[in-house]
Amino acid sequence: MLGDRWSLLIVRDLMVRGYRTFREFERSGEGIASNILADRLKKLEAAGILTAEAEETDGRKINYRLTEKGIDLAPVLLELLIWGAKYEETGAPCDVMVQMAKNREAVLSEARRRWQERDPAPLLPPFGKDSTEK
Amino acid sequence: MLGDRWSLLIVRDLMVRGYRTFREFERSGEGIASNILADRLKKLEAAGILTAEAEETDGRKINYRLTEKGIDLAPVLLELLIWGAKYEETGAPCDVMVQMAKNREAVLSEARRRWQERDPAPLLPPFGKDSTEK
């Protein structure tokens, strides 16, 4: 269900980067093709991991949002982020990741708070390709 | 690197099921094809997540073993196991998973102990398809 190249990245971007729309994913610099993105969003929705709802103020825009089942992946993603920062070149700022590793519980409750309150502020500052492109 | 259908399952089987050989993976009932298995083992080795070494007593057998980098994925896998048991039909015994969720640190240190001492005993009792086949 999450065993493909993109699904977990989409969940991560919803969770730590504060992405909400199709456009943001497309432009994130990760290079996912639009047809694949559409397909993954549909499958993640079918799996109950996220929901899609149109914005009231702009009927074109669709807001994707994690479900409870989706936000419950936060511990998995956090451990994976920490692992990746330790062993791979992720582009994530090293000192920030060290802090996160020291305060897992605080990071998780902050992630959940932002989810509950629909606070779109990213947990991590922009990193990777999206920090070098506008 | 882990973003495909099989890689994380292989790491999980090394970590919690105590698998060591090609044959055990093939027979596990997960249904991975032998060419894909060979390919994933090669790629995981190239990524520094596991090592392959021939057994002294039987020159045919190759023992696969996690590296430090590989065993450091334990927190990720544990959280994913817990998540899966909560939301999906994984076949893992429910009460065992509840205990694991309550004692994450103990489970992790036991996993690392078994890795260090090369103790092949599985962390979890057989579950899923491999518990119904011999």
Added chain:
DNA sequence: AATCTAACTTGCAAATTGCAAGTTTCTTTT
């Protein structure tokens, strides 16, 4: 009314996967 924008679709080529059937090297049995 024309233009723009967001979220997709579609068509098709290229890469990946899965299946069945080998092959090779080493071990055990007769």
Added chain:
DNA sequence: AAAAGAAACTTGCAATTTGCAAGTTAGATT
């Protein structure tokens, strides 16, 4: 010592899946 058996892969090929480029559609702006 020869034959049979095992373990760990390869190989060939068909079926999916992926990625790219170019639409399309519905709603917002100028």
